[in-house]
Amino acid sequence: MKKEFPVYDICKFSYAQQDEIIIKPLAPYLRSMRKLHFPHRHDFYHLIIFTQGGGSHTIDFEKFQIKPYHGYFMAPGQVHGWNFEGDIDGYVINFSADFFKSFLLNNQYLKKFEFLNGKVQHSVVDIHEKDQSSVIELLNKALIEVESTGKFQLDKLRIILLELFFLIADIKGESEELRGMENHNQIVLRNFEQLIDEHFLRLRLPKDYAELLCVTPNYLNIICKELLGISAGNLIRNRIVLEAKRMLINLELTVTEIAYKLNFSDNSYFCKLFKNQTGMSPETFRKTL
Known part of the structure; x- marks a missing residue:
């Protein structure tokens, strides 16, 4: 190995x-x-x-x-x-x-x-x-x-x-x-990103974060699309995939073990999410390292 x-x-x-x-x-x-x-x-x-x-x-x-x-x-x-x-x-x-x-x-x-x-x-x-x-x-x-x-x-x-x-x-x-002072939407987005870093292993849905931010899920989604061009759900999934990529450089961890560490009970769902976000399977990504 x-x-x-x-x-x-x-x-x-x-x-x-x-x-x-x-x-x-x-x-x-x-x-x-x-x-x-x-x-x-x-x-x-x-x-x-x-x-x-x-x-x-x-x-x-x-x-x-x-x-x-x-x-x-x-x-x-x-x-x-x-x-x-x-x-x-x-x-x-x-x-x-x-x-x-x-x-x-x-x-x-x-x-x-x-x-x-x-x-x-x-x-x-x-x-x-x-x-x-x-x-x-x-x-x-x-x-x-x-x-x-x-x-x-x-x-x-x-x-x-x-x-x-x-x-x-x-x-x-x-x-x-040149873009002006940070407005309310930018503050909400920054706090959202910080909360994702803290809770992405446990909280996977925009509504969970919207509740913590005291905003509606729809408003949170509008902010993400306006400032980042992606949905709130995609921002959460991207953070999960980033952590998966970081774990995939450890060649002694199997994909199943990584899925478990990322709090996925179903390995196939983890692989599907990873491929949807990156265009390749975890195994294929690992071969590119």
């Missing part, structure tokens, strides 16, 4: 640095990770900002072209892999969920730092030329601090990274300001 694709914990990458946070130049980091399996998952937040090189980077089965001054932000559990071209360099930051636990539990911060929410559509940022020097300055400052042994090292690192995150949020927000 083929070896399963692993989920890596932050300790594997820590070496002499703190187990809670790792900040390194990208080129030597990649040389030390040559034996890393792809695709794979992490149990920590994983940020890469490229300053040179090319190729592609896949996050949750969606492919992006690598370009200098593109940043990629991955949350715990997301599947990713890469195919590099040329000389690659940049910066990598890994930090545990506990490192920023206070603001990661705060909805206001999560709204501001949407690139940390584990949604592929928010995972990539194009750093504008006018902001590149500011971003690099903060990254270099973090590199120096992570090698220090000061009493308040971790707190200083939190401050530096918060400044970086606010800068990245402002960069991403510039284009979004």
Whole structure:
């Protein structure tokens, strides 16, 4: 049987640095990770900002072209892999969920730092030329601090990274300001997506979420079609299928076991849903990995 694709914990990458946070130049980091399996998952937040090189980077089965001054932000559990071209360099930051636990539990911060929410559509940022020097300055400052042994090292690192995150949020927000302030429908949709992440293993029908959101199922469906072009039911099913894809990279799990883990009592129904959403069976998808 083929070896399963692993989920890596932050300790594997820590070496002499703190187990809670790792900040390194990208080129030597990649040389030390040559034996890393792809695709794979992490149990920590994983940020890469490229300053040179090319190729592609896949996050949750969606492919992006690598370009200098593109940043990629991955949350715990997301599947990713890469195919590099040329000389690659940049910066990598890994930090545990506990490192920023206070603001990661705060909805206001999560709204501001949407690139940390584990949604592929928010995972990539194009750093504008006018902001590149500011971003690099903060990254270099973090590199120096992570090698220090000061009493308040971790707190200083939190401050530096918060400044970086606010800068990245402002960069991403510039284009979004053209669409105007977030309206009520967008707030409902954002809350709906968050509830799906929390409850998709148990709640499968739009009416269940509409009740939690204090709206009607019809209104919830209208919002999804207006803002995303898909139905509320499809949004729920897409999240189930994403989790199925993440599990399918583990070659030691059978399709039946995956269906059970996803709370399907009928394996055939799971396979039918997967094929309806992706156009292929779980077995065929697994062969494409």
